[in-house]
Amino acid sequence: MKIAFSPCPNDTFVFHALVHGKISGAPEWDVTYADIHITNHWAIDRVGPDIMKISYAALPWVLEDYALLPCGGALGRGCGPLVLTRDSVLSSNNSSSDLSALSGKRIAVPSERSTAYLLFRLWAARNIPGGVGDIVVMPFDQIMPAVRDGEIDAGLVIHEARFTYSNYNLSKIVDLGSWWETTTGHPIPLGAIIAKRDMDLPALASWIRSSLEYAWAHPEESKVYIAEHAQEMAPEVTQAHIDLYVNSFTADLGTEGYEAISALLEQAAEANLVPKINPDLLKWPY
CATH class of the missing domain: 3.40.190.10 (Periplasmic binding protein-like II)
Known part of the structure; x- marks a missing residue:
């Protein structure tokens, strides 16, 4: 199964167990490491893998074909640009x-x-x-x-x-x-995990959430993998990055997360920065 996410520590932390065959029942994964400005364009142009990490800001262009998964992404407080x-x-x-x-x-x-x-x-x-x-x-x-x-x-x-x-x-x-x-009053929606709508979305969400839970339970196991992709980042910066961007919203967006996403995209649409979305396309489960 093909997936694209960034080489940033939060993504490699979340997906380490999944791409290293540690999640029971999950298939083998073919990973492409790409920064989010690249995956945004792949998703918009419909040329990327079936599963990708993109910016929430790119969602209005892709929601007809891609579903937003409720886990694995980056949304939180104190982590803005x-x-x-x-x-x-x-x-x-x-x-x-x-x-x-x-x-x-x-x-x-x-x-x-x-x-x-x-x-x-x-x-x-x-x-x-x-x-x-x-x-x-x-x-x-x-x-x-x-x-x-x-x-x-x-x-x-x-x-x-x-x-x-x-x-x-x-x-x-x-x-x-x-x-x-x-x-x-909302947290900041940063990076979203999306998947083609014709896929087994509940299974994907379950595998990703299991991968995150494994990472939290076994933090030492992913350190070498994370460091390999951390672009010469100092170890203390790598850990601070994970601590900041991997949180309870990574496990489940929940009502608060979905409200934050809706608020951002509604304000952006009112400012003519993004197309207006159909709110039903954000709903989970599908």
Whole structure:
């Protein structure tokens, strides 16, 4: 069975047991490791594996053909994207009026089909007079060096950048996760696990949830596998990444998770950032 997910520690932690034949009754798995901006386009273009990790922001383009599974993804609190700059004058310690300095500036983002981008656009529309200037899409691991080196004015960062941006002498303008949580009361929907609708979806969800439960019960077993794909990430950063992005919502989105997803996609549709979805297509079980 073919699946695509990122090499990030949270994904390799969740899927380690499944792809290493440790889940009873599950088939063999053929894994493609790809960052989420790639899988987003695969899903939208209908060219990827039958099961993929994508951004929740890409769901409106794919829900007719792919179902959202209730487990395995990334949704939570305190785990949102950050907007960074090399200019400490724009740090989050200053007043919101300082944000006018971002008006017309060049901002790097990791994808235009990501939750991070949706949150940034929603936040910027309410907080940056006149709006930002050019949006530059680049791989997420290149954004902080580009901000540091003055190639762009500010950057939207995700993943382990939460723990490492000070290494680049950058300052935080805003934590978009905190902004979203304060504004709406909802957790942040980040990465979704989707599967073709003609598959055995309950079985898939059961296997993925069993893989997560195995990972929690046997955390030492997955460490080598995680490290192999962690892109030279320091062990303490790897563990912080897992601790932050793998949580109770990874096991089951639940009512709170589905409400958060609906709220994000409804606000984004109202802002003409994504197509409006049929809410029935989000429901589980199918």
